Amino acid sequence: MQAIRLHQFGPPENLVYEEVADPVPGPGEVRIAVGAAGVHLLDTALRAGKAGPPLPLPALPHVPGREVAGVVESVGEGVDRGWAGRRVVVHLGREPRIGGYAQRTIAAAASLHALPDTLSDEAAVAMIGTGRTTVAILDVARLTSRDVVLVTAAAGGIGALLVQAARNLDALVVGVAGGERKVALARELGATIAIDYTRPAWAEEVRAALGDHELTVAFDGVGGETGRAAMKLLAPGGHHVLYGGSAGGPTEITTADIYAGGLTVSSTVGPRITRRPGGLRGFEEEALAAAARGTLVPAVQTFGLADAAAAHAALEGRATTGKVVLLP
Numbered sequence: 378m379q380a381i382r383l384h385q386f387g388p389p390e391n392l393v394y395e396e397v398a399d400p401v402p403g404p405g406e407v408r409i410a411v412g413a414a415g416v417h418l419l420d421t422a423l424r425a426g427k428a429g430p431p432l433p434l435p436a437l438p439h440v441p442g443r444e445v446a447g448v449v450e451s452v453g454e455g456v457d458r459g460w461a462g463r464r465v466v467v468h469l470g471r472e473p474r475i476g477g478y479a480q481r482t483i484a485a486a487a488s489l490h491a492l493p494d495t496l497s498d499e500a501a502v503a504m505i506g507t508g509r510t511t512v513a514i515l516d517v518a519r520l521t522s523r524d525v526v527l528v529t530a531a532a533g534g535i536g537a538l539l540v541q542a543a544r545n546l547d548a549l550v551v552g553v554a555g556g557e558r559k560v561a562l563a564r565e566l567g568a569t570i571a572i573d574y575t576r577p578a579w580a581e582e583v584r585a586a587l588g589d590h591e592l593t594v595a596f597d598g599v600g601g602e603t604g605r606a607a608m609k610l611l612a613p614g615g616h617h618v619l620y621g622g623s624a625g626g627p628t629e630i631t632t633a634d635i636y637a638g639g640l641t642v643s644s645t646v647g648p649r650i651t652r653r654p655g656g657l658r659g660f661e662e663e664a665l666a667a668a669a670r671g672t673l674v675p676a677v678q679t680f681g682l683a684d685a686a687a688a689h690a691a692l693e694g695r696a697t698t699g700k701v702v703l704l705p
Contacts, residue, residue, distance in 0.1 A: 414478055503702065616640070
């Protein structure tokens with residue numbers, strides 16, 4: 378089979394498209410013919426050799442990727458034979474034996490989700506990782522129709538889903554994104570107000586566009602100066618929800634910031650999420666069900682498997698919209 382392998386940490390060009398042996402499922406495992414594989418920002422950090430929570434650096438050579446949709450080709454010992462031939466989606470976990478950037482991969486049967494015919498491989502693979510994170514963020518935020526919501530990176534994989542979820546509740550949504558194309562997508566997804574946050578005065582533009590409305594919730598997956606500006610836009614008593622730091626790290630928020638604004642600051646990282654009844658699998662089920670109903674429709678940008686290096690470069694260069702997905 379063909380796969381993407383990393384032999385040395387470094388730039389995107391280190392991702393090599395090459396032939397490798399077909400994997401064989403062991404006890405409790407299945408082999409999946411991959412129809413779509415998710416690309417995550419964490420994948421780019423690991424490829425570059427930047428270890429850190431929540432993932433350690435992999436042993437090399439390494440096939441990246443932890444999100445896969447496709448068809449079960451064969452099953453290992455102890456696995457229900459009924460899985461063979463079924464379309465499935467799965468998150469391969471923290472340290473998969475072989476990652477999803479391949480024509481075939483191995484997954485634990487206990488982690489599989491069967492897919493309905495109405496849900497494409499691309500949409501499913503977007504929802505198993507990015508979707509479950511979005512559902513977890515919404516579980517923390519507890520939005521209502523009375524909220525006025527700011528979504529950073531509103532044209533990204535998570536941001537696109539957060540915009541839709543807030544609009545589904547009839548909340549007023551401000552989507553901020555980088556560049557005209559992404560701003561247009563945020564507006565198409567349902568943002569009431571869409572602003573280009575690469576412009577120096579974007580925060581003032583948001584204030585002017587809100588008029589008499591006061592921002593009650595800020596979803597912050599960007600961090601850095603953008604995250605700080607989003608926090609300062611919150612009305613007294615607002616809720617700042619942290620879920621990432623694509624600008625290089627999470628937003629720095631001090632106790633003085635919290636005290637002065639009467640703010641609530643929440644993080645969606647760590648045990649707070651996994652302790653909920655149902656754990657991560659429960660979030661996966663909710664995300665996939667929402668996509669199957671059409672209440673959350675993931676934005677997806679696809680690349681061929683052989684073009685994984687280009688996908689990484691585009692993602693790092695903030696040139697992508699929605700969830701980045703590889704198609705073998």
